[in-house]
Amino acid sequence: MAFSWHSRGILVAALAAVAGALTPHRVPLWIVVGILLAGLATRRSLGRSVLVIVAVGALCSTLADRSWSGLEAINPTGLAGDGSVVSDPIRSGAGTTAVVRVDGRRYLATAYGGAGARLRGAQAGDSIAVSGKIRPYGGPDERRAALHIGNRLSVHAIAVKPTSNPLWRAANGLRNLIGGGAEPMGSTRQALFTGIVYGDDRGQSPVTEADFRLAGLTHLLAVSGQNVAYVLTVCRPLIQRRSLTGRWVTTLTILVLFATVTRFEPSVLRATVMAGLAVTARTVGREASAGRLLALAVIVLLVVDPLLATTVAFGLSVAASAGILWISPGVAGRVRGPEWLRESLGVTVGAQLAVAPVLVTTFGPISLVSVPANVVAGPVAGLVMAWGMTAGIVAGCGRGWLAGPIHTVSTAGLISLEATARAAAALPLPPVGIGWLVVAIAVVGARPWWRTSAGTRLAAAVVLCALAAAVVPSTSPGS
Numbered sequence: 001m002a003f004s005w006h007s008r009g010i011l012v013a014a015l016a017a018v019a020g021a022l023t024p025h026r027v028p029l030w031i032v033v034g035i036l037l038a039g040l041a042t043r044r045s046l047g048r049s050v051l052v053i054v055a056v057g058a059l060c061s062t063l064a065d066r067s068w069s070g071l072e073a074i075n076p077t078g079l080a081g082d083g084s085v086v087s088d089p090i091r092s093g094a095g096t097t098a099v100v101r102v103d104g105r106r107y108l109a110t111a112y113g114g115a116g117a118r119l120r121g122a123q124a125g126d127s128i129a130v131s132g133k134i135r136p137y138g139g140p141d142e143r144r145a146a147l148h149i150g151n152r153l154s155v156h157a158i159a160v161k162p163t164s165n166p167l168w169r170a171a172n173g174l175r176n177l178i179g180g181g182a183e184p185m186g187s188t189r190q191a192l193f194t195g196i197v198y199g200d201d202r203g204q205s206p207v208t209e210a211d212f213r214l215a216g217l218t219h220l221l222a223v224s225g226q227n228v229a230y231v232l233t234v235c236r237p238l239i240q241r242r243s244l245t246g247r248w249v250t251t252l253t254i255l256v257l258f259a260t261v262t263r264f265e266p267s268v269l270r271a272t273v274m275a276g277l278a279v280t281a282r283t284v285g286r287e288a289s290a291g292r293l294l295a296l297a298v299i300v301l302l303v304v305d306p307l308l309a310t311t312v313a314f315g316l317s318v319a320a321s322a323g324i325l326w327i328s329p330g331v332a333g334r335v336r337g338p339e340w341l342r343e344s345l346g347v348t349v350g351a352q353l354a355v356a357p358v359l360v361t362t363f364g365p366i367s368l369v370s371v372p373a374n375v376v377a378g379p380v381a382g383l384v385m386a387w388g389m390t391a392g393i394v395a396g397c398g399r400g401w402l403a404g405p406i407h408t409v410s411t412a413g414l415i416s417l418e419a420t421a422r423a424a425a426a427l428p429l430p431p432v433g434i435g436w437l438v439v440a441i442a443v444v445g446a447r448p449w450w451r452t453s454a455g456t457r458l459a460a461a462v463v464l465c466a467l468a469a470a471v472v473p474s475t476s477p478g479s
Helices: 005-022 029-041 045-069 113-120 142-146 166-181 187-198 206-214 225-234 236-240 244-261 266-283 290-304 306-310 312-326 328-333 339-363 370-398 400-406 408-426 434-445 447-451 454-475
Strands: 077-085 090-092 095-102 105-111 127-136 149-161
Touching (some): 005 290, 005 306, 029 045, 045 306, 095 127, 095 149, 105 113, 105 127, 113 149, 142 149, 166 187, 166 370, 187 370, 206 408, 225 244, 225 266, 225 312, 225 370, 236 244, 290 306, 306 312, 370 408
Parallel strands (some): 105 149
Antiparallel strands (some): 077 095, 077 127, 095 105, 127 149
């Protein structure tokens, strides 16, 4: 795919936003604004692009510094006040935990006994009146920081009131409707179904999680950016019946509602912002390539919340999108067979290659079985998503006698996914770690050398063998 300087500038600006978010420094806003204004006033396109890129990086860096500074530990003290539930509560041993917001700060709240039961019955967005004791953590943690949690709260008493916010009421009502309609499947498949359809992965079986992890299908256990595309496809008849402005308003409303239903998962946020930018550009008569939309979405999201850059989910989502955009077409063009197979392989291989560095460095070696497993499981998961967002609502309205027959399709799809994950996890294929990944990248990068002189080919072979000897041991068992 060819890019103009303007497009390349946006891509570099997105990289600058990521770099700035990952390297927090306090830069006075007047300096950032000054750099930006200087760039906009510059007549030369190269100078303008460079200054704007610097301003974007500096802005994300100073915003990240402010976000981190807002997570400082608080000395143990009592707390009593009103707030809201940020995340859906989960069981934690004998208690219940949830992220709550009180007086503008977020805490990881833990409650036991009657207070735990009341918290367990809450949903994200609900209002609370809570009292308890604030306790600091031992040190900073990126996983907590991504949720803007700086301290924990031991709950003594809590009262929960359903949210009055129309958006949260609609989102929670939709989740309850779809989840309730899936009850005839049984608790294990219901948890798998709700995870795939709208991201509620609470209660999923440890055995299922292990099989999906070993098969490289973990991303199917929870909602992803792909769900956004399915939702817009399902709602397309409703959207197209309206005027141009009406389509824009309806699309944005659907996107915001679905993002709320999925609790603003990073991958959904990325896809939602991309879709919102695309429909906005189309409404004002502008067309933007998918690459530019991805870059703009990264910039927008990191300006709004620079701590997103520290989350693995956000990194995987952006990497997978980039792989599908810039690697998949080349892969599909080199595969022989029917179009559906070439496209499926291209998307799967492109996404897997792009996310491999993130997966390997974060979770360790990955299995080669993930590519064929995703080719088989991907379309089935898509069917479950689409069916769950349409027929699943009807099943929720009917419950009982109607839900079972409607969810025959969902149950069949889930059984197929479980069987695929189980079979793929059992295949004795070797794992791929950082060593082999580096070697593979080096081999691909050295490909042009193999068509040159024998001396160059020999030198390349020596370099690759030395590289392999240096890094392959890092993938040995137990590494």
